[in-house]
Amino acid sequence: MPEYILRPINNFLDKKNSFQDKQERDAKSIISSVSSTHRRIIVLLQKKILTLALGLALAASSAVGYADTGAVPKAATKTGDIVVTATKTAHTLQDVPVETVLITREDIERSNADNISALLNYIPGFNFSQQSDLAGAMGYKNTVRGLNVESHYLLILVDGQRVFGGYHSGGMASAGFSHNVNVVPISMVERIEVVKGPGSALYGSDAVVGVLNIITRKATDEFKVSAGGSYGSYEVKGMDYTGVKPQETNRIRYEANALMSGPIVGKLKGVLALSHQVNEGIQPTIYDVLRNYIHGRLDLAATDKLNLAFGGDLTAWEQKKDELGDKKTEDAPRVWLTADYEISPLHNLALNGYYHKLDADFKDPWYGKQSADVSYQDVELKYTGLYFSQHRITLGFNYLNESLDTDVVVDKETATTSAYLQDEWSLLQGDLVLVPGVRFDHNDEYGDETNPKFSAMYKFTPDTILRASVGWSFKAPSGMETASQPMNHYVNWVFPNPDLKPEKAVTYQVGLEQGFFDRRLLVSATYYHSDLKDMIARCATGKTYLGLPVATFMNLDEARIQGVEATASYSVIKGLDLNLSYAYTDAINKKTDQRLTDTPEHSVNAWIDYNNSTYFWGGSFSMNYTGDQKNMMFTPAASPETEEFTTFGLKLWKDFQNVGRLSFEVDNLFDEDLKGSDTIYVGQMFMLNFRFGF
Template sequence: MRFYDTTNTKKVLLAAALAASTVYAGGESHRLDDVVVTGTRTEHALKDVPVETMVISREDIENSHGHTIMELLSSVPGVNTSISTDLFGGNTWRSSMRGLPFYTGYGLILVDGERVHGAGQSGGHGEFGPGLNQIPLSMIERIEVVKGAGAALYGSDAVAGVINIITRRTPDEPSISTEVTYGSYTVVRDTTGDGDLEEADGDRTFRKASVSYGDALNDRFGYFLNYTYEESDDVGADPLRSHRHSLMKKWDWDMNDVLDVDGKLEYSDYAGRGGDRTEDSKRFSLGATYTPQEGHRFRAGGYTYLWDFEQGPPGNPHGYRYGDISYNQLALTYTGYLGDMHTLSVGVEGNQQILDYKTENTHTDDDGNDVITVVTSDEDIRTASIFVQDEFQVVENLTLVGALRYDDHSTFGGELSPKFNLMARLTDHTTLRGSVGKSYKSPTIRQLYYDIPYRHGDSYRESNRDLNPEIGLSISSSVEQWLLDDMITLTAGYFYNSLEDMVVRQEIGTYEGLPLLSYRNIEEAVTQGVEVMSQFDLPGGMGLDLSYTATFTENKETGNELTYVPRHDASGTVRYFIAHHGIGLSFGINGMSSQYTDAANTNYLEPSVVANARVMKEISDNARISFAMDDIFESRVGERTGSWFRGRSLSGTFTTNF
């Protein structure tokens, strides 16, 4: 392991510890009675869930200064978003959980428990990886973040954890809400590496407007509708505009005392980067829950997701891509509450991913003529799965959870994934959690399924169909302590991830006169570290949240650290709500140490300290206005010297609820 830049790192951490930071959580920042489902696929109060889980609630979303899911996640210990531009239409590259990146599939992204694909709608990861900013915040009820190996319940990609984005529920009575946001920001770069920033020409703005309506027509049928429009300028030398229309409809129908039916329809229309990128996505799901008697529940459901895209324009040095990717799933699960000691879950699933698109490479031949080469991706990938889980309450204060899943992948064959969790209530206010589990990850579309090399900027990339899936071992433990009638929560934990056959990219030659890079499995990579978090909800409207993560990574083959993982990441939140005047205030800082940008560990980003502030005023019982300033001192790091990134941002939001 290498240590570097320790003086600057200490300054970063000291600044973060003194101030405290990233999101205004308003009121109560942790609701221990909130019900969560992702960690075990069964309902638990947050205080009693056996698996390490954090929740970003609807209240947190409404009171935060965040404009994207990435911004909300920036306050979660173990989640690093330091390279993200945190802007609709910007990129979400380099975001990671416990040292492993989302954009190559080490964290599983779900929407309402449904696996998603396609990510470019919010500056995601092109056609090959899942993205976090899939849907607008106005559609979200809560976000559940589950840490540790999740393959035993969810299959491939749940290596570092699972993020489940749960959409708004249908209300019990007529409800309408609106939200309008307008903001402006600078785009800057450091061309010399000495901290002197150059500002790009042109005004940069972002806008967002949403309206939601829901109602229960009778005692058995309810529905919810949401429409959101977003637009912003790209983070680059030119202010290229992106916009998105999003629509969601949900309904719940209690047909009788034993059968419930629910459904959801989502549609998104995106055009971005000055018209060079268009995307349409459609998601439809339908499910039924059958409860023949108390303690026994059957759930049957399915969904289909179609992502149609065009990323260009023709002649683009990154390749001109067009076509679609679809994802379909059918599932049947049984949950049985067997007495007071056992909760049994059994499920079978069938997944299908269909790739049907092309990439056009353009290069100039020796005679000066443009030559176009078409790269095809035409695959039908299927997975059949079965899983079983038993939650065993050994005694009143000790719960053991064992889970086992078998996946049969059409490319890689069978894979068995076990997991074991323990939760011990040491006292009425102290809880210990631990887990150990196996995880695995299939290589990405680009790593496997392109038929010839494809252009990517100043190089070509070549897929490798001989890659093996990555196999991981995850171990984690944490202790949670509540004080002063749960007004104070203290959490400390350790995590360890070991990955065999991790896929890396390396240069293997040249193609069409440019470097040719391909993919191969390395022997082993390791990430490990500690996470510490404290939450204080004090009388009089005061609140303070602090978190710190230390992450150590190593490529066992070279001894180098993995890229884009800061050794130290410290943040917090200081907030004050003056109830008599209906005013909320917050100020914060997020500090990160250096992080390497290349596998050889020769280049790295400098430490950064990002400060944010927010003020909120309740105008009436049904309306409020807020103002936010992000990156006050324009200290967010860019990906490299000379690259453009978002600087200081000012925004205002007006919200109504009836």
């Protein structure tokens, strides 16, 4: 093993002392512009049924006559929604030059998803099939395009700002090193923007497979008050990493939430939202788990040219089992301020700043007492201007300070200074858009990183759009990997390696979007290929400490990930929509020639939405097929792979005119088991939801 790897380990053994948006302004003012051959017979039958259903729906829509219904196709209306994450500038979804997936509040209301991970699982390339991500549940098996979400390959933003996600959101992170997507209760989400592919040219580290931007509820122009709640039961199945199966498998969960929004005085308006969630965990025994979430925001049109916004949220999470002396708590406040100044109708300046903190205190029968004090402080200045009527220039400067003080990483601060430049060059009367961009990051520990990206969009017709991009991205090593105290994992010691390099990827992708019948039918398909090098892996050193073998982290592995992702949505008749998505993922560790863990080669999602606007009721029915997945093999008790499985979901709802809504949901309708799974997972779930307001 190289000397530069062994040096820090030898030092420790000798001394026994170790080292540790723009807020979305009024965008209207600036816009002028499946299947595997090895599938079993039952899955083949399911696919044939879906194909037949689609064919019947097409025939039915032709017979009924769509124009006679007076309905506006859902697919057509959604393409006019505004998105900002892909380019940090405002575009309609149809015109955004970088492929973007949008989940609106309407989508959330129509789905039977009760958390963000359940919503994302319908997006091809996202695999959240084994872990439900209840508040307090583990999320270490969730992947996007073959790479682990908890390990920071997907950049997670809330209102355009990167966030920590501690244990309460699915991470195993008493030290704040892991994160997951369930950082905001779904009742607080206004919309979600997903940009798949390399994102480091605009966002820096961690945006290897994409950027997830969770947009929270905003202040409304009219006064509104609403409240709601849910109550239900769920089954826990499988086993934990030690092979222990759950007891008392039927468990209870509920949530209560409230929201007040509207004008306050003059041009000041605001929103205040609260959520209280309780469940009984997915540990082998029942735990008491709760999460309280408070979200607030103020918007002020200070002048005709200056808009100010101030907001924040607080997450307070607790999980305990008194009989075991097990108690974990986290408090995670976040505050932010934005100022948006219109220099002229064609030029804009925005200043954003935020502070995000995670305080954790754990008392665990296995690991004893642990604590963490982790924070982000970030300031960004962004200028956007239009030149020669063809070039929209975005120039930004960013300073990010990360502070870690935990039981395993002591008093570590890392600062990153960044600058980025992007040009959206419009040609052929807007039918061709070229988007070159580059970002320079200087990290005071890892040095300099330069990540370019080039994207292009060409409209053959308004309904035929080609998008392509190639870009470089990186993920910096974590403090756990470079500066932690040596950790006793009972079977070995794990030492840090301060000489780790960032992991780097080159990704290219090309996608075609096609609309038919006035965009009532909208289909898309994307091919991508990514090569990731210097992947950080844990490996043996050949040394021992206190009688146990010593392992450390090294830039050892390489991965090749490629695949095809396809979607189709069809507005059949007024209120009836069909949706289908498919992903083929070929994710290989090039060093071992083995598939990456927790990544199915094939996955299929299909769902039907119905909304009867005459009698105020509706529902949805969904199907999710997930192919077999290689497990992580923590212990000999674990199976080498989780077998393929298919689950179904159902939601029925009834509106009481302008008063509220009552709905009933079932996940995993036929109680499908995840055979071979090496984790405790949520099986069948029943939920009753209500909402009222004025």
